Amino acid sequence: xxxxxxxxxxxxxxxxxxxxxxxxxxxxxxxxxxxxxxxxxxxxxxxxxxxxxxxxxxxxxxxxxxxxxxxxxxxxxxxxxxxxxxxxxxxxxxxxxxxxxxxxxxxxxxxxxxxxxxxxxxxxxxxxxxxxxxxxxxxxxxxxxxxxxxxxxxxxxxxxxxxxxxxxxxxxxxxxxxxxxxxxxxxxxxxxxxxxxxxxxxxxxxxxxxxxxxxxxxxxxxxxxxxxxxxxxxxxxxxxxxxxxxxxxxxxxxxxxxxxxxxxxxxxxxxxxxxxxxxxxxxxxxxxxxxxxxxxxxxxxxxxxxxxxxxxxxxxxxxxxxxxxxxxxxxx
Ligand SMILES: NC(=O)c1ccc[n+]([C@@H]2O[C@H](COP(=O)([O-])OP(=O)(O)OC[C@H]3O[C@@H](n4cnc5c(N)ncnc54)[C@H](O)[C@@H]3O)[C@@H](O)[C@H]2O)c1
Numbered sequence: 001x002x003x004x005x006x007x008x009x010x011x012x013x014x015x016x017x018x019x020x021x022x023x024x025x026x027x028x029x030x031x032x033x034x035x036x037x038x039x040x041x042x043x044x045x046x047x048x049x050x051x052x053x054x055x056x057x058x059x060x061x062x063x064x065x066x067x068x069x070x071x072x073x074x075x076x077x078x079x080x081x082x083x084x085x086x087x088x089x090x091x092x093x094x095x096x097x098x099x100x101x102x103x104x105x106x107x108x109x110x111x112x113x114x115x116x117x118x119x120x121x122x123x124x125x126x127x128x129x130x131x132x133x134x135x136x137x138x139x140x141x142x143x144x145x146x147x148x149x150x151x152x153x154x155x156x157x158x159x160x161x162x163x164x165x166x167x168x169x170x171x172x173x174x175x176x177x178x179x180x181x182x183x184x185x186x187x188x189x190x191x192x193x194x195x196x197x198x199x200x201x202x203x204x205x206x207x208x209x210x211x212x213x214x215x216x217x218x219x220x221x222x223x224x225x226x227x228x229x230x231x232x233x234x235x236x237x238x239x240x241x242x243x244x245x246x247x248x249x250x251x252x253x254x255x256x257x258x259x260x261x262x263x264x265x266x267x268x269x270x271x272x273x274x275x276x277x278x279x280x281x282x283x284x285x286x287x288x289x290x291x292x293x294x295x296x297x298x299x300x301x302x303x304x305x306x307x308x309x310x311x312x313x314x315x316x317x318x319x320x321x322x323x324x325x326x327x328x329x330x331x332x
Pocket of ligand 1: 012033045064086106184187
């Protein structure tokens with residue numbers, strides 16, 4: 001069988017970069033697509049791509065997933081792709097209050113465009129795409145289960161991710177397109193996102209600036225180390241859902257760490273690792289945010305054997321080692 005490349009959308013992004021790396025290390029060919037937008041420092045995206053360029057089996061195409069003509073060109077020139085890991089999106093809960101349109105363009109139009117490409121691909125095997133724990137909105141029942149009702153999103157970001165899950169169901173039902181949506185819980189690790197808590201806290205502490213801790217510090221998160229997430233993504237990719245009777249080949253899975261950590265413990269670990277105390281400004285809860293997340297991961301465990309192994313005690317030092325290396329090298 002010809003080894004067709006896997007398409008990774010958002011390959012210059014945090015999780016896309018790690019996913020592409022693992023696929024390449026496993027000997028797969030990978031085509032990455034990303035529009036390299038400036039939601040956060042594009043230099044970090046380029047630096048991730050430079051790492052991927054060390055693999056001869058990696059090819060990158062700059063392009064926008066919401067641009068139908070660009071995706072048709074990508075499929076024609078680098079495809080066909082029968083396996084797609086679709087991670088490109090406008091991420092971030094808070095930014096969706098400022099720039100709603102970018103969420104609709106990338107997360108809704110982009111998602112439909114990728115599904116359209118997949119459904120017109122002969123022998124298509126599996127589309128695995130990123131959803132988010134934010135779809136659970138203000139749900140109080142913990143741990144969050146995929147059986148819970150998720151009809152009341154409290155941010156536009158969450159609403160677009162939920163819309164993706166629903167549109168995916170329609171495509172799986174109508175066109176027998178095998179799809180798995182993964183609800184990621186707060187993912188962290190080396191090469192992480194500058195808009196997320198671990199990065200912001202580390203940067204501010206290093207620079208002697210105060211950090212803002214919301215909900216007066218009473219926050220808990222199911223922090224998931226990026227290597228564990230990638231293991232889950234690739235485990236899911238190898239297990240496409242099948243049509244069963246009237247049920248479409250579609251599923252949604254939680255992928256978290258199955259532990260809810262206190263944000264203040266997280267901060268204490270960063271302080272310990274940096275050997276510096278944080279100046280903490282306690283703030284009220286932010287609109288669109290939730291006080292606690294915690295994933296029920298039984299379904300992905302059963303399907304793929306997924307078992308997250310990295311605790312925050314191991315993961316935070318690895319992030320901080322990367323952060324120091326990356327920014328010291330830039331300063332040289
Ligand atoms: N990191 C987390 O904790 C987390 C949690 C829940 C869900 N997610 C989801 O996982 C996926 C990956 O997240 P991430 O943390 O790697 O984010 P990221 O922002 O680092 O990566 C997303 C990448 O997609 C690219 N992109 C955005 N819009 C695009 C478009 N229209 N066309 C082409 N490329 C585009 C961006 O340039 C970026 O490089 C996203 O779908 C995100 O919503 C992430």
